[in-house]
Each structure stands twice: as structure tokens, then as C-alpha cells.
Amino acid sequence: xxxxxxxxxxxxxxxxxxxxAGYSGLNSRQxxxxxxxxxxxxxxxxxxxxYFSGGGSHDPAIVDTYVTAVQEFIRVLGxxxxxxxxxxxxxxxxxxxxxxxxxxxxxxxxxxxxxxxxTLYRQANLSFRVLDMVKxxxxxxDVALVRQVLQHLPNDDIxxxxxxxxxxxxxxxxxxxxxxxxxxxxxxxKPIGPSxxxxxxxxxxxxRPPFNLAPKRERILCEVEQFGGVIRTHAYxxx
Ligand SMILES: C[S@@+](CC[C@H](N)C(=O)[O-])C[C@H]1O[C@@H](n2cnc3c(N)ncnc32)[C@H](O)[C@@H]1O
Numbered sequence: 269x270x271x272x273x274x275x276x277x278x279x280x281x282x283x284x285x286x287x288x289a290g291y292s293g294l295n296s297r298q299x300x301x302x303x304x305x306x307x308x309x310x311x312x313x314x315x316x317x318x319y320f321s322g323g324g325s326h327d328p329a330i331v332d333t334y335v336t337a338v339q340e341f342i343r344v345l346g347x348x349x350x351x352x353x354x355x356x357x358x359x360x361x362x363x364x365x366x367x368x369x370x371x372x373x374x375x376x377x378x379x380x381x382x383x384x385x386x387t388l389y390r391q392a393n394l395s396f397r398v399l400d401m402v403k404x405x406x407x408x409x410d411v412a413l414v415r416q417v418l419q420h421l422p423n424d425d426i427x428x429x430x431x432x433x434x435x436x437x438x439x440x441x442x443x444x445x446x447x448x449x450x451x452x453x454x455x456x457x458k459p460i461g462p463s464x465x466x467x468x469x470x471x472x473x474x475x476r477p478p479f480n481l482a483p484k485r486e487r488i489l490c491e492v493e494q495f496g497g498v499i500r501t502h503a504y505x506x507x
């Protein structure tokens with residue numbers, strides 16, 4: 269790499285690590301509580317909400333593409349699945365999928381966020397649970413949704429999560445903000461926090477080292493360009 273590019277990449281990395289530095293010494297629950305408390309992904313837009321999961325959870329151009337693609341994925345399955353949403357956030361996205369599911373279990377490790385979701389979203393087939401998808405046992409289901417969660421986690425946490433997948437879900441739908449193209453360095457590590465690997469020219473790809481997920485089948489379900497990268501959803505059929 270030319271020196272000029274090396275210097276540019278190093279400046280970007282330094283900026284990323286400075287932003288994450290405010291979260292050092294906190295456990296993962298405290299990190300995400302602080303992100304929400306500090307409006308690190310932006311402030312909530314309505315009076316009845318304290319928690320806001322960011323533009324990627326609310327921008328119609330991004331959300332509608334995803335919701336339409338997941339609805340079609342479920343339609344092709346041929347029966348309404350039991351869905352587990354891991355890292356459900358403020359539930360603006362998940363709320364649009366509940367009616368297409370037999371049961372829908374929405375999980376997040378931030379308890380206040382889960383409480384707020386419980387008061388705002390009530391449907392007979394919908395339940396919420398405070399759950400750390402890295403540390404706790406995963407509830408089983410037909411389809412797991414993990415949308416723009418892994419991009420905030422360090423590689424060790426993602427490894428722990430992936431190690432629990434076998435036999436837990438039939439399908440895993442993972443959405444990640446990635447650099448454009450396919451030749452970026454995947455899975456460059458980062459500290460836990462509000463930033464994502466895009467800032468260092470990387471992104472999470474579960475089938476590449478060190479995660480090495482080996483699905484029976486995989487395909488790209490949908491993608492939307494955003495901030496010079498692409499928000500891409502992979503559908504993995506699991507062993
Ligand atoms: C950027 S938000 C995305 C929310 C939602 N999936 C969406 O697409 O709108 C990431 C969410 O993942 C949650 N999260 C992060 N680490 C988690 C963990 N280990 N277990 C459960 N949830 C986690 C955060 O609290 C946050 O609500």
C-alpha cells in the first residue's frame with residue numbers, strides 16, 4: 269500500500285478507536301445502554317420514545333427493502349415461522365414482520381429498551397425478552413434475524429455467537445453494513461461500540477475467518493447502498 273494511503277487508513281482507524289474509547293471498561297450491556305443514553309445513533313423522533321436505534325432502523329429506503337425481502341422469504345418458506353429477533357433494537361423494523369410469523373420473540377440486552385417496546389407493541393404472537401445473544405443460551409426457532417448488530421461487536425463476541433448456532437435455527441438472516449464490492453478485508457477486529465467496521469474499510473462476513481460459518485446454502489436476500497457502502501442481508505440455511 270502506498271505511504272499516502274497507509275497514512276489515510278491509519279488516521280481513519282485512529283478516529284474510530286477514539287470514538288470507541290469512551291466505552292472502554294464497560295461491559296456489553298453498559299456499552300449499549302450508554303449508546304442509547306447518549307443518543308449516539310441519533311435522538312428518538314417521537315415523544316413516546318426514549319430509545320432510537322439509528323437511521324438504518326428508520327430510513328424507509330433501507331427498511332422497506334428489507335421488510336419486503338423478508339416477507340417474500342417467509343412466503344416462499346410456505347408456512348409462518350417461529351422467528352427470533354436477536355438485537356431487536358427499537359423494533360421499528362421487527363414490528364413490520366410480526367404478522368407474517370407464527371410466533372415472534374424479540375430480544376435485546378438493554379432492559380429499558382425491552383420495557384419500552386413491551387408498552388408500545390402488543391400482539392398475541394409477540395413477546396420480548398432481555399437476552400445477551402453472546403453470553404446467554406439462544407432460544408430456538410425456525411428463523412433468526414440479526415440485523416445490524418454484529419457490526420458493533422468485537423470478533424471474540426461474534427465467534428461466541430456463531431458457536432451456538434448449529435441446531436438452533438433452520439435459517440439465519442444477517443444484515444451488515446459492508447464496504448462496496450467483494451474484495452474488502454473481511455472481519456478486521458474492532459472494540460465494542462457505536463461505530464462499525466466500514467470506517468476501517470472492513471465488514472463482518474460470517475463465512476470468512478475467523479468465524480467460518482459453513483451453511484448448507486447461502487444467498488444475498490437484499491441490499492441497499494448507504495454511506496459509500498452497502499447494507500446487505502444474507503440468508504443462510506443452517507446445518
Ligand atoms: C443498531 S441496533 C439494530 C436494531 C435492530 N436490529 C434494527 O435493525 O433496527 C443494534 C442493537 O443490538 C443490540 N445488541 C448489541 N449487542 C447485543 C447482544 N450481545 N445481545 C443482544 N442484543 C445486542 C443493541 O442493544 C441494539 O439495540
